[in-house]
Amino acid sequence: MNWDNLLKLKRFGDNKDRPRLAQNDTRLGFEVDYDRIVFSSAFRSLQDKTQVIPFSKTDFVHTRLTHSLEVSVVGRSLGRMAGKNILEKYPHLSEDLGYKINDFGAIVAAAALSHDIGNPPFGHSGEKAIGHFFKEGNGTNFKSKLTDKEYQDLCTFEGNANGFKILTESKAGTPGGLRLSYATLGAFIKYPKASLPHHPTSHVAHKKYGFFQAQEPFFNVLAQDLGLADPKTVHRHPLAYLVEAADDICYTIIDFEDGIHLGWIEEEYALEYLINLVREDMDTFKYSKLKHRTQRLGYLRALAINSLIKDAVRIFTENENDILHGNFGNALLEKSQFKAQITDIINLSVQKIYCSEEVVQKEIVGYKVITALLDAFVLAASNAFFKKANSYDELLLQLIPDHEDLPAENLYQTLLNATCFVASLTDGKAKLLAEKIGFK
Numbered sequence: 001m002n003w004d005n006l007l008k009l010k011r012f013g014d015n016k017d018r019p020r021l022a023q024n025d026t027r028l029g030f031e032v033d034y035d036r037i038v039f040s041s042a043f044r045s046l047q048d049k050t051q052v053i054p055f056s057k058t059d060f061v062h063t064r065l066t067h068s069l070e071v072s073v074v075g076r077s078l079g080r081m082a083g084k085n086i087l088e089k090y091p092h093l094s095e096d097l098g099y100k101i102n103d104f105g106a107i108v109a110a111a112a113l114s115h116d117i118g119n120p121p122f123g124h125s126g127e128k129a130i131g132h133f134f135k136e137g138n139g140t141n142f143k144s145k146l147t148d149k150e151y152q153d154l155c156t157f158e159g160n161a162n163g164f165k166i167l168t169e170s171k172a173g174t175p176g177g178l179r180l181s182y183a184t185l186g187a188f189i190k191y192p193k194a195s196l197p198h199h200p201t202s203h204v205a206h207k208k209y210g211f212f213q214a215q216e217p218f219f220n221v222l223a224q225d226l227g228l229a230d231p232k233t234v235h236r237h238p239l240a241y242l243v244e245a246a247d248d249i250c251y252t253i254i255d256f257e258d259g260i261h262l263g264w265i266e267e268e269y270a271l272e273y274l275i276n277l278v279r280e281d282m283d284t285f286k287y288s289k290l291k292h293r294t295q296r297l298g299y300l301r302a303l304a305i306n307s308l309i310k311d312a313v314r315i316f317t318e319n320e321n322d323i324l325h326g327n328f329g330n331a332l333l334e335k336s337q338f339k340a341q342i343t344d345i346i347n348l349s350v351q352k353i354y355c356s357e358e359v360v361q362k363e364i365v366g367y368k369v370i371t372a373l374l375d376a377f378v379l380a381a382s383n384a385f386f387k388k389a390n391s392y393d394e395l396l397l398q399l400i401p402d403h404e405d406l407p408a409e410n411l412y413q414t415l416l417n418a419t420c421f422v423a424s425l426t427d428g429k430a431k432l433l434a435e436k437i438g439f440k
Helices: 029-038 041-048 064-089 101-113 124-135 138-145 148-155 159-168 182-188 213-226 238-261 267-281 284-288 293-318 320-324 339-354 357-385 391-397 411-424 427-436
Strands: none
Touching (some): 029 101, 041 064, 041 427, 064 101, 064 238, 064 293, 064 320, 101 182, 124 148, 124 357, 138 357, 138 411, 148 213, 148 411, 159 411, 182 213, 182 238, 213 411, 238 267, 238 293, 238 320, 238 339, 267 293, 267 339, 293 320, 357 391
């Protein structure tokens, strides 16, 4: 891989590249990507999707929307700092091609902003509920009618792959989806592989998969244009490591902060964990003058995020050559000098937050709601595809927004459309729609 290809401003439908030198700096193409994501309906829906903690009636907690905004801010800083080092190492990128430090920040910020755009309602339990429906529920009836790869897409439904579908899928009037730049799409794809075949490996890019079979043709075009593909595999875009680091930094610190605000983690106990992370940079005199919990938390949060940003950029820069050759198999924070402190914070969050009664109850409700919706809409869509829709199926399909057409040219695409429709719903909309069709 080389940076000349990795930073392409090209978009779906372009017959030739868009040179950086020809860009208008008052509205740079990478910044257009950010704007298009912000104004998309899929992004707006994140305001009513659970991050981890169910929406609190007593205090603020993060939704997928606020989490995504914060990840994009951290990603912008990571991109700019790493970009400065890249341009110093490869001066022709700026001198001959016109790239600037802020370009890297804009790419990472846009990709980070959209990193959760394909996640279903009710957090990760939503993904599990979809997979269970096709592996063990009524969705098993379709196994014999699909290829192994098509069926695997549904059995291991992946929010990252759905995000790529949302960003790139052509529909009537909107060819190429949001038509983001190739560089931003490359940075978005953390897992540049299909659901099958399985390749048992410890490489971080192989933990999950990043595109459905329906989007494979465009994924292949993208990978070739960016120079990610070689005869043996497709490598992760280097800037995807920074997007991943931004997400890791935010959920490590911010979920922890939410737990403290809600009283699930004792303040004095929790603050000590954060102090262990920022001790070297902490102004103890300034800290001692802070009277309120929100002030103390805000100060420690800012220091912690800043420390992790600087450390992630250090790791990225030191390993940039291995990253470009596809030989760096870890998430950046796995190599952090703060790994022990991060692990302590995550372990406490698992104990006090992720396994809390409120979170578990939310996941149980979400599981039942999503299963009920899939039972209804997947069957209705498949019956319509086979021209066997009854009056109830037709009534159900009338509940679908005008721009969504579930029956498609083949059964796989039909099932995927129905599943992705359910995944597109907010927590509140999913519950309301389930209640309308009889779920109690």
